Amino acid sequence: MDDLKELLVKVKNGEISVEEAESVLKAAPFTDMGFAKLDTHRKMRSGFPEVVFCPGKADEFLVSIFIKLMEEDGRVLGTRGCEHQYELLKKEIPDVTFDPVSGIIKADRKPMELKGKVAVCCAGTADLPVAEEASQVAEYFGTYVERVFDVGVSGIHRLLSKTEVLQSANCIVAIAGMEGALASVIGGMVSAPVIAVPTSVGYGASFGGLSALLTMINSCSNGVSVVNIDNGFGAGYIATQINRLALRE
């Protein structure tokens, strides 16, 4: 039922009984009433197509989701996929591709136009899987991405030489493991928001990314907020949200 008013009119006109109306309203308050619409509406309005988190999905289940989304949207993207899952999916969706670095499995017959600008930075080559996940997810959502990779703070000039790119972006994603200092330095160079992504890159006292997470949460630079360890998808999503706001979409 799309229209509360319509229902009430029908009640008034006796087209449906009071009891029927009551039961409709009681049974489906979340479909009908304001806040409940948010779910269906948000997806439509936001333009964020569904993304599939591949790990742990049973084979048949994964394949059926991909096929269903492909049919509905003409495009589908899965994160953290593996070779095996790719092989399975290729049998059903021949134009599916797999990026072994980021683990992204994708088929996209209706790619979105890339707009605005987001800079995705990472400290070292070991952070590439997360950086590519963030970049490709943002691109799938229609964001124009500049990749600024391998700009760790142990060679600060590499980062500084990219000042212009960073300063012209609507949002910067800063990805780093080990000590995670990258986000603070970038935060001091730009006026746009910085989304920091700690990675699990490192060993010993990096404690699986905890060290980088704490560094980023304690950033002395303004404008830095943080997502979960290795959460490239989340950063790509938020960067797109901000980029769209800047584009007035």
Place this chain on the structure above:
Amino acid sequence: MDDLKELLVKVKNGEISVEEAESVLKAAPFTDMGFAKLDTHRKMRSGFPEVVFCPGKADEFLVSIFIKLMEEDGRVLGTRGCEHQYELLKKEIPDVTFDPVSGIIKADRKPMELKGKVAVCCAGTADLPVAEEASQVAEYFGTYVERVFDVGVSGIHRLLSKTEVLQSANCIVAIAGMEGALASVIGGMVSAPVIAVPTSVGYGASFGGLSALLTMINSCSNGVSVVNIDNGFGAGYIATQINRLALRE
């Protein structure tokens, strides 16, 4: 020196010697060359006036900063101030005010026009100090703020009744201590970015806000990024950054 070209023209014309030019370029590379401008320029361009972090500042030092900023900008704001600091400052700046809830000490002869919309939400009344810090800082920076307080998830209808406010904001600040679940629920209700602020409200296994911090970093909702425990200032700052992008400022 504002203009590299101008300098080079002078070298060419012999208005200054090669040695002088060399020494200017060497002595002040950070003032002159691109990236170095960022600091001075960023402040000017960004429209973010300086904010004073009051705790631990020596009395005379605090007073002199306030006076200097007041003279330069006609306005000044300090965070986490105390009654004692307020008394000191009132002697020098009679129109200074103090909000004991948020600890904000402020004098503002040139208040900015409030634009756009940011929603600042908090879970309980104990989170008010952080929520007011975030709100007043954002307002000081020219952001229109809607306060949505005391909407903790243990009475979910309170939050749901504010759906419309949340959905119309360019950015939502979600502040909560204890288990910090507020951010995830809000993240599922809106399409704008959510800045989550864990607070140190709680006892026992809240471990000074660590519990809420972990909750928020692990949020199952898209669009949630996190700042440090009790960092209302940081959230107000980032929310303003995003609000300005949405306003194309």
Place this chain on the structure above:
Amino acid sequence: MDDLKELLVKVKNGEISVEEAESVLKAAPFTDMGFAKLDTHRKMRSGFPEVVFCPGKADEFLVSIFIKLMEEDGRVLGTRGCEHQYELLKKEIPDVTFDPVSGIIKADRKPMELKGKVAVCCAGTADLPVAEEASQVAEYFGTYVERVFDVGVSGIHRLLSKTEVLQSANCIVAIAGMEGALASVIGGMVSAPVIAVPTSVGYGASFGGLSALLTMINSCSNGVSVVNIDNGFGAGYIATQINRLALRE
């Protein structure tokens, strides 16, 4: 509005316009529709009067809450109060009492009849504040409580001598600091649910109750669930919930 049906009948009869009905339904979906009733109704139906958490409450605010609840319910209970707050409240509510051990401030002109049986156990005398908070809160809610105090596992016969009391209770609250082993031993002695409360009693590697919390969460006995460190109120509340279920209330 108490009755959805009534509203629809009025719509049908033309007593109110479709627009009016629509606005009522939209404006107050949480008051009117099922789930939203939970809040108001739950309080009424559950028989759990509101309890005031005293720490950090401003003086006037605390006094006004107590007066308001006293007027409405003829009874009021505050947890973790202090001498100062008691003195304040006594001026307004002469029959208020204060228990310095548990920190409970209470006035109760309509005490509930105590029914069923809950056993509140604690390991040592240092756990008494939490044990009394749990006991008195449960009693305030109408639960008959048997206190089984100072039965720490370092003298296991003390606990065993209370076997009969423990086995006859509908729910057992097990309170202990330091190593927190009490809950597991009790869990093995009874067939009713055990609510375990770690306390911050201890020093050194007790880490403010973390040690006892981990002990209890890892209990090798069936039937043990855990609340926050020092959360006597929570345990008294849950024990009452279970006791009422057992009483078919």
Place this chain on the structure above:
Amino acid sequence: MDDLKELLVKVKNGEISVEEAESVLKAAPFTDMGFAKLDTHRKMRSGFPEVVFCPGKADEFLVSIFIKLMEEDGRVLGTRGCEHQYELLKKEIPDVTFDPVSGIIKADRKPMELKGKVAVCCAGTADLPVAEEASQVAEYFGTYVERVFDVGVSGIHRLLSKTEVLQSANCIVAIAGMEGALASVIGGMVSAPVIAVPTSVGYGASFGGLSALLTMINSCSNGVSVVNIDNGFGAGYIATQINRLALRE
């Protein structure tokens, strides 16, 4: 010896010597005296049949336990079993079944009648193994279970649409990983006790379920107590204890 009185009568009558009686009393105080009976009696009285924790059990040992319980009770249930163990057991107990989702291996020729009502809720599909363990264990113990799955707080309307089911249960089991906010939201919706189960679902800063555990222990909702990470069995057990109390069993 079943009867203390009988022994004393024999002493009185000289049927056994004082020394013999003394030695019987000293040698077997735990079998004979009150508290010691608790063990054997508890099992009988409580109606909780023994459940086998399968991981790490040697093959022959596992098979022999299953056969023994099958012979004694006509039913047996093992938790966290694997395909290999199932294959082994099927050879001996042909009607044994295996649920790969929950890891439950079961043979039940005398299933109990399902009574009362417990709602088992989980946040996401990745929490299903724990949710099914809790559900099937409770059912094995004779509890009627309503499954309310995939109702994570990032889409709050899904949970709200189940309000009626939740409010009609004697106990609610709330299972969630990542940020674990589900328990608090449910705690605010119902008047029955909520048993919260953190799961190890998540990555990065979820630290194997620690994040969800802290969230649940710090719940701002009344009536929430917590069991160990992934402890579906424990939750099903406690829910059954409470359900039985409500049924006056």
Place this chain on the structure above:
Amino acid sequence: MDDLKELLVKVKNGEISVEEAESVLKAAPFTDMGFAKLDTHRKMRSGFPEVVFCPGKADEFLVSIFIKLMEEDGRVLGTRGCEHQYELLKKEIPDVTFDPVSGIIKADRKPMELKGKVAVCCAGTADLPVAEEASQVAEYFGTYVERVFDVGVSGIHRLLSKTEVLQSANCIVAIAGMEGALASVIGGMVSAPVIAVPTSVGYGASFGGLSALLTMINSCSNGVSVVNIDNGFGAGYIATQINRLALRE
């Protein structure tokens, strides 16, 4: 009742009825039967007089315990007392003494003969409070103690010059804060058991003694076991247990 046999004889002789005997045995199984005697008997047999943990004890309560123990045993010792408590106790027990370093408050009209040998070692002068607590507690229990203080591993010769003392002891107590390396070095020098006591001495990453605790638990030397942070009493107790075993007491 002191004697089970006596009771049975009375039953046999008809001096008490079977019912009376049954009720005595049932009512007081823990006093009468084997394991229950352990408590009363252990105190008697072990020769460990009760020791009072002073912190947090209410004034009147503390005074009454001291008086009671003084009357019963002619001696009393309290740990972690303060000046204020000492002043209170001196009014009632004039010969009570107070050692401000260890916080031990003591009156001892029947001091035990000091036998055997225990070496109490500490790393620095800041560890003295714990070292004196251990030493004086052991002496109160009748153990001959050699103090080997200020022998931290940063000047290893200081410790080595005490080799003979260490090697002649029945048990060595090794007390250290900061990095806590003392226990391992001593463990390699002697063949008797070493009781390691981490202290909260240190700052920064000593985390209140956690660092020293982990060091000692991970000791690469054989024969080292560990008690809680700052637990001088516990170490003095265990050292006495071992010393007595060596003395065949």
Place this chain on the structure above:
Amino acid sequence: MDDLKELLVKVKNGEISVEEAESVLKAAPFTDMGFAKLDTHRKMRSGFPEVVFCPGKADEFLVSIFIKLMEEDGRVLGTRGCEHQYELLKKEIPDVTFDPVSGIIKADRKPMELKGKVAVCCAGTADLPVAEEASQVAEYFGTYVERVFDVGVSGIHRLLSKTEVLQSANCIVAIAGMEGALASVIGGMVSAPVIAVPTSVGYGASFGGLSALLTMINSCSNGVSVVNIDNGFGAGYIATQINRLALRE
């Protein structure tokens, strides 16, 4: 050089030059002077034969150690060995045996007489590997061991029925994982020292044994000291040290 005096006499008599004597004294101070003797002497005097920690040892290296110790002592014991290592060793030492539960690989042609008494207790069957390691190590060192297995506190009567065994031992080893409460209960039942061994048995919030470790370190019972997680060897070693002291060996 065995005799300092002899050397000095030779100097006096001119049998060796001053320079030679000086060089002997300087070159070998650790062999000659008191403290240095400790190492060689300790091994001899203590009667603790060397024990081999098998994990990570290279195959040839392991075999050569075993052969060397076998030749020297006629006996050898390795801890935490595996099937593969056993197969290797059997080729060289035909009478070597392997206990897959404890991982102990042993050949013993000169077994020591078992004396005194140590009780090795464990909470559950999953703790058996650690309990057997402790027991067999102690036996290898000549200690008479009573095994008291599967006496976890969730069925407290099992433990209590062993009171006599526990009370007659010179030292009790208490082994438990999960919540580790066993050590505290035993500590309250006996007057001999208790060596507590936390195990990594458990899941979720047991954090690999940390929970049991904290429980044991915070024990409310006197006489409990703790070794590293799963350190059965260490407990067997210390128990032997104490047992020998009690035997005046």
Place this chain on the structure above:
Amino acid sequence: MDDLKELLVKVKNGEISVEEAESVLKAAPFTDMGFAKLDTHRKMRSGFPEVVFCPGKADEFLVSIFIKLMEEDGRVLGTRGCEHQYELLKKEIPDVTFDPVSGIIKADRKPMELKGKVAVCCAGTADLPVAEEASQVAEYFGTYVERVFDVGVSGIHRLLSKTEVLQSANCIVAIAGMEGALASVIGGMVSAPVIAVPTSVGYGASFGGLSALLTMINSCSNGVSVVNIDNGFGAGYIATQINRLALRE
């Protein structure tokens, strides 16, 4: 461009246009201006050839780096390599060698002269991989290394017998796992700086090296600073830096 002056002279002489000069200066400020030279210059000046961190490198990538460095420098060293990588590299660089203990893969046709003195100490044989990494890296950088292995503090005389070697070194690297006490003892024996390397050797509460890390950070000896867990490379690098300073290189 190597020479700022040269550029300015060209501008003056009209050999290049102002615009060209401006673009050179803007495009490459980091190459040209002071601080930026640091990167290229530092490598040249410092004499630290690049070192390859092997783990996670793709096969082709690894091979190409090795070949490139071999061509440029005539030498190359990789850390933490594995058998498989060695096999690959040997096909291209026949004189490459592999040390399975340290994981170092190396080819060195122009080995540096070994100068000065650094002592690399480790506590046990299990620390050898880290100790060899530190030693061989320092040697590759031209440092003369004395290996002082297996000198753990549980047999302190072993370490003391090496006093002279330690005291004659310009820098001491102290490597230890488990309780990590070695660094403190060495710190008290020498006047040169000690670089402490915690290792992940240990089990249970060593928490992957955290215990040793905390021990070393809390060292009571002066002159001890710490690098990451297992970071032998880092220690070898810093020891070389200090050794070179001492050699006035």
Place this chain on the structure above:
Amino acid sequence: MDDLKELLVKVKNGEISVEEAESVLKAAPFTDMGFAKLDTHRKMRSGFPEVVFCPGKADEFLVSIFIKLMEEDGRVLGTRGCEHQYELLKKEIPDVTFDPVSGIIKADRKPMELKGKVAVCCAGTADLPVAEEASQVAEYFGTYVERVFDVGVSGIHRLLSKTEVLQSANCIVAIAGMEGALASVIGGMVSAPVIAVPTSVGYGASFGGLSALLTMINSCSNGVSVVNIDNGFGAGYIATQINRLALRE
């Protein structure tokens, strides 16, 4: 005894008896033999005068240490002193001075000549106490110090403008709280060793300096080693050790 040879000559000449010589050698092996000399000699040779750690020292004790050192050395320095201690000391040593920022209490009638160069850097003004402690301690030990304060990475140009100072130092001390990124950036700019000092500056998830400590231990830059949180003294000490090596002292 200063001379072993002298003693032996006396033995040879019969000037002292063999027994006397034996007793001298046995009684004082640590004073006489090699390693034992290290302690006395190290102090003399190293030129590191003793430094007093003031916190927790009893008043009389502190005064007596200061007087003794003043008499012996003509100079004395205490760290982390307070106003009260300064007042006490001034009564006895009139030329004593107190720096309230660093807490250093000092009297120095024989100041050392300042040589070499060490750069002490700190991120913010809140790190000044630690930075001044490091600087003044190094100066007291005769090191020439360049202070490079307030160069946090959130305004990277401030640090870069000091490149020349940093590159000309023999050792750099990098002091920072919050996220502690300073050390990594400096490590990438210089070829000398960097001693990193985490500070407890920060709030929330800085956890008293733990965040900065982890950042620095995980530094991606070569040449960075770390001391304890707030350990300015330690950094000043090590920097002096390195500076002296560079000066060939």
